Amino acid sequence: MKIAYFDHSATTPVDKRVLKEMLPFFSEKFGNAASIHSLGRFSEAAVEESRKRISEFLNCGNDEIIFTSGSTESNNLVLRGLVKALHNGKKLHIITTSIEHDAILEPCADLEKEGIEVTYLPVKSNGIIDLEDLKKAIKEETILVSVMYANNEVGSIQPIEEIGKILARQNKKIYFHTDATQAVNALPCDTKKLGVDFLSLSGHKIYGPKGVGILYVKNKSPIKGIQLGGHQERNIRSGTLNVPGIVGLGKAVELAGKEREKNNKKIEKLRNKLVKGILEKIPETILNTDIATALPSHAHFSFLGVEGEAILFDLDFKGIEVSTGSACASGSLEPSHNLLAMGISPEVAHGSIRFSLGKHNTEDEIKKVIKVLPPIISKLRKMNPLYKK
Amino acid sequence: MIYSDKVLEHFKHPHNQGVIKDADAIGEVGNPVCGDVMKIYIKVKDCIIEDVKFETLGCAAAIAVSSALTDLIKGKTIDEALKITKDKIVEDLGGLPAQKVHCSMLGVEALHKAIEEYKNKDK
Numbered sequence: 354m355k356i357a358y359f360d361h362s363a364t365t366p367v368d369k370r371v372l373k374e375m376l377p378f379f380s381e382k383f384g385n386a387a388s389i390h391s392l393g394r395f396s397e398a399a400v401e402e403s404r405k406r407i408s409e410f411l412n413c414g415n416d417e418i419i420f421t422s423g424s425t426e427s428n429n430l431v432l433r434g435l436v437k438a439l440h441n442g443k444k445l446h447i448i449t450t451s452i453e454h455d456a457i458l459e460p461c462a463d464l465e466k467e468g469i470e471v472t473y474l475p476v477k478s479n480g481i482i483d484l485e486d487l488k489k490a491i492k493e494e495t496i497l498v499s500v501m502y503a504n505n506e507v508g509s510i511q512p513i514e515e516i517g518k519i520l521a522r523q524n525k526k527i528y529f530h531t532d533a534t535q536a537v538n539a540l541p542c543d544t545k546k547l548g549v550d551f552l553s554l555s556g557h558k559i560y561g562p563k564g565v566g567i568l569y570v571k572n573k574s575p576i577k578g579i580q581l582g583g584h585q586e587r588n589i590r591s592g593t594l595n596v597p598g599i600v601g602l603g604k605a606v607e608l609a610g611k612e613r614e615k616n617n618k619k620i621e622k623l624r625n626k627l628v629k630g631i632l633e634k635i636p637e638t639i640l641n642t643d644i645a646t647a648l649p650s651h652a653h654f655s656f657l658g659v660e661g662e663a664i665l666f667d668l669d670f671k672g673i674e675v676s677t678g679s680a681c682a683s684g685s686l687e688p689s690h691n692l693l694a695m696g697i698s699p700e701v702a703h704g705s706i707r708f709s710l711g712k713h714n715t716e717d718e719i720k721k722v723i724k725v726l727p728p729i730i731s732k733l734r735k736m737n738p739l740y741k742k
Numbered sequence: 743m744i745y746s747d748k749v750l751e752h753f754k755h756p757h758n759q760g761v762i763k764d765a766d767a768i769g770e771v772g773n774p775v776c777g778d779v780m781k782i783y784i785k786v787k788d789c790i791i792e793d794v795k796f797e798t799l800g801c802a803a804a805i806a807v808s809s810a811l812t813d814l815i816k817g818k819t820i821d822e823a824l825k826i827t828k829d830k831i832v833e834d835l836g837g838l839p840a841q842k843v844h845c846s847m848l849g850v851e852a853l854h855k856a857i858e859e860y861k862n863k864d865k
Binding site for chain 1: 750753754756759770774775776777778779780781797798799800801802803804805841842844
């Protein structure tokens with residue numbers, strides 16, 4: 354059975370063109386980029402070519418890119434690396450949001466245990482922060498603001514440029530980081546325009562390989578490495594470079610920039626069709642994604658009177674892959690923190706399904722979902738003792 | 743997270759799903775805030791559970807547990823049914839992922855509540 358994949362926010366297939374560029378670097382040109390001999394230098398050149406492609410995409414210098422194992426590492430690096438560089442016995446304060454990925458929330462919670470103060474800005478019902486809350490949260494001890502560019506769950510886009518402007522107006526330097534992992538496919542990531550000092554991105558969300566990403570570090574920004582060893586990446590991130598991964602990442606980023614408009618147009622059209630079909634055919638359905646302020650790829654629904662994991666499996670049996678914010682499907686048995694932060698009740702959050710579209714989705718796949726989902730929801734609602742029949 | 747084939751089979755084709763309009767007793771547990779609600783209907787004759795039906799709001803594991811539980815108690819005496827443990831249900835399903843074992847506890851609770859109601863009626 355052919356799979357209709359609607360979980361691009363979880364991961365994406367590697368683009369054929371990306372894979373082609375990566376392949377020679379596994380067994381043929383396999384040198385360590387730090388080796389001085391010709392095989393090593395070949396790898397080094399490939400890494401630097403990739404770095405150049407990424408710096409062009411981000412509108413920054415080559416020397417402002419650090420290769421990592423992905424956004425989780427990049428996020429940990431900026432949070433801990435900045436604190437490490439600035440820690441001088443004084444009290445430090447970080448501002449972030451309640452809808453960040455766990456790769457920001459967990460290191461922040463860890464830093465709180467070490468005495469760093471963290472403010473988690475609330476969001477409105479559309480999943481976006483209120484800039485007034487940010488302004489009020491800034492204090493003397495604030496060293497960093499970290500706000501994700503686009504949310505992985507509902508797709509809400511944060512006002513990064515505006516935040517950049519607010520921070521630029523402060524009378525002391527507050528560093529600004531954005532986790533752009535979910536934004537790279539759909540949104541421009543010009544670091545100068547965004548006004549960021551740090552930016553995380555990951556390969557496997559943009560039709561590149563898993564296990565590789567970058568942290569953009571604006572020149573002269575303080576940061577200290579947290580993974581120490583062979584002094585690679587100017588001692589900010591030691592470890593043998595994942596050359597095939599890095600080559601793939603460079604190509605993936607280049608393609609993302611070049612094909613963004615074309616892909617967005619196609620994806621948005623399909624997403625809107627999906628939303629229309631589902632809202633028309635299935636009563637008591639809430640659309641949690643605010644279309645006007647979200648990525649073109651996302652359609653996050655809550656189906657009242659049904660549990661999300663059950664919907665997910667029923668769709669999976671029909672060859673349709675999605676994800677859910679239900680507690681039952683999370684390791685922690687808590688419903689998604691993003692949905693709760695948006696003011697969605699746990700009861701409604703349990704019945705949630707996220708569709709995150711990608712560049713390979715087709716109209717036929719959308720039609721299949723619209724055909725297959727209504728009877729699934731009806732069947733599960735019938736089984737619910739509390740759902741009025 | 744891996745579900746056994748048995749769990750998936752019960753989820754795909756649940757046994758004894760529905761209501762009993764003239765049930766002798768009903769046991770409902772859980773709450774929608776947690777995303778888990780199980781309701782068991784039993785029909786009892788001469789201390790034997792003649793018929794049983796379930797309604798469930800919950801994940802694949804919850805639905806599978808409900809289905810497997812109704813199979814286990816149908817045709818048994820009240821006392822035999824009371825002896826069924828969550829471990830028996832999990833074993834019958836070929837195992838459950840660790841974070842789903844609590845669904846089997848919910849099933850046992852619903853059953854016990856139904857039996858308790860039946861016993862109270864009797865008095």
